[in-house]
Amino acid sequence: MPRFSLIASSLLLAGTGIQPAAAQEPPRVIASIAPVWALVAGVTEGVTEPVLLMDPTISPHDYSLRPSEGQALQDADVVFWVGPQIEQVLPDALDALAGDAHVVRLSLVPGVTALPVREGGAYEPHVHSHHDHGDDMHDEHEHADHDEDEDDDHHVHEHDDDDHDHDVHEHDDEDDDHDGHEHDDDHDGHEHEHEDDDHHDGSVDMHMWLDPVNAIVWTDAIATTLAEVDPAHADAYRANAGAQMADLEALSGELDTLLAPVRDRPFLVFHDAYQYFEARFGLAGVGSITIHPDLPLSPERIYEVRERLVATGAVCVFAEPQFDQHRVAVVTEDTGAEIGVLDPIGGTVEGPRTYQGILLTLAHSLVDCLGRE
Numbered sequence: 001m002p003r004f005s006l007i008a009s010s011l012l013l014a015g016t017g018i019q020p021a022a023a024q025e026p027p028r029v030i031a032s033i034a035p036v037w038a039l040v041a042g043v044t045e046g047v048t049e050p051v052l053l054m055d056p057t058i059s060p061h062d063y064s065l066r067p068s069e070g071q072a073l074q075d076a077d078v079v080f081w082v083g084p085q086i087e088q089v090l091p092d093a094l095d096a097l098a099g100d101a102h103v104v105r106l107s108l109v110p111g112v113t114a115l116p117v118r119e120g121g122a123y124e125p126h127v128h129s130h131h132d133h134g135d136d137m138h139d140e141h142e143h144a145d146h147d148e149d150e151d152d153d154h155h156v157h158e159h160d161d162d163d164h165d166h167d168v169h170e171h172d173d174e175d176d177d178h179d180g181h182e183h184d185d186d187h188d189g190h191e192h193e194h195e196d197d198d199h200h201d202g203s204v205d206m207h208m209w210l211d212p213v214n215a216i217v218w219t220d221a222i223a224t225t226l227a228e229v230d231p232a233h234a235d236a237y238r239a240n241a242g243a244q245m246a247d248l249e250a251l252s253g254e255l256d257t258l259l260a261p262v263r264d265r266p267f268l269v270f271h272d273a274y275q276y277f278e279a280r281f282g283l284a285g286v287g288s289i290t291i292h293p294d295l296p297l298s299p300e301r302i303y304e305v306r307e308r309l310v311a312t313g314a315v316c317v318f319a320e321p322q323f324d325q326h327r328v329a330v331v332t333e334d335t336g337a338e339i340g341v342l343d344p345i346g347g348t349v350e351g352p353r354t355y356q357g358i359l360l361t362l363a364h365s366l367v368d369c370l371g372r373e
Helices: 003-016 034-044 067-075 090-097 130-145 195-201 212-229 231-262 275-281 299-312 326-332 354-370
Strands: 029-031 078-081 102-105 267-271 285-290 316-319 338-341
Touching (some): 029 034, 034 078, 034 231, 034 354, 067 090, 078 090, 078 212, 212 231, 231 275, 267 354, 285 299, 285 326, 299 326, 316 326, 316 354, 326 338, 338 354
Parallel strands (some): 029 078, 078 102, 267 285, 267 316
8 A cells, every 4th residue: 555545544534533552461370489470471472472470489389479470470370380388378379369371280281290209218210211201202292293283182090099109190081171271251260169179189299390291281271372362373382382391301301312311310309399200200219308399307307318328229318409408418418428419499490491491401301420430
């Protein structure tokens, strides 16, 4: 159209009070913890910047929301979180503050790998298979690629309370209300879990983001949710998700190679947050110092941990930056075990590939400590 015609058209619209349609604003998106934020940010790149709700230098297990963080929940259109065993403050906060938001609990997303909580702070190493690892990555990527067209195939199996082995299993998706994002307009997009879901919360380990296969499944679910909430930018979300899933698959192979030299070297951690990482890469985690990270160690517990350390020949004991490291020093004194640091949340990792950085930092910390002679 000639420039004169464009000007004339604009003046005509202005004179009649009719304005050109404004571009649709992207939703206000909240992610609870840094690993979730990183995955969401990868999907929203070029569209909007999600808000990180919780300070990653503080453990989410006993987090208290600041007034500004409560306000962010009130203003949110979409909220992504893991589950009540991780962000313990959020169930009540979401009900009170985010009633109008579309809330996605990622631990309930169909296809997510779920492992049972390990009891007692002492456990056996996971057995690793390169063949199975590659097949799992391929299968999960294919599974995620077909989520939009094959929702009915994504039934997963909940934890059987009578079976306490460490086999990988998944949540039950027999109720369509629990497919990671809510479709019932009567609920204002807010996820309302049934009592049977809550019953299984305590039996499932929710540190699920430390398995990159779960990150692939979550990436697809994040993109699907955002495309439904914000169809104007659906193509961008899906394109970003596809690129991120491919990157995560490559990351898993890189981690597998990096960790191979220390795969059979036993270690203890501060608290049992790393089961998914251990299971995916066949690492020899043999126990945790604390069962409840927010409680002090009793003399009996210190004795038990030191006995476990000696009995297993653990090479390293890993602290966490979100907690006082004195407890690690107490249990390792005069044992000859090295002390390292693992950060499951990523409090010191920044940049455009924060999720990848969290897992790579974990891997390098493990290799640096376990590889010492």
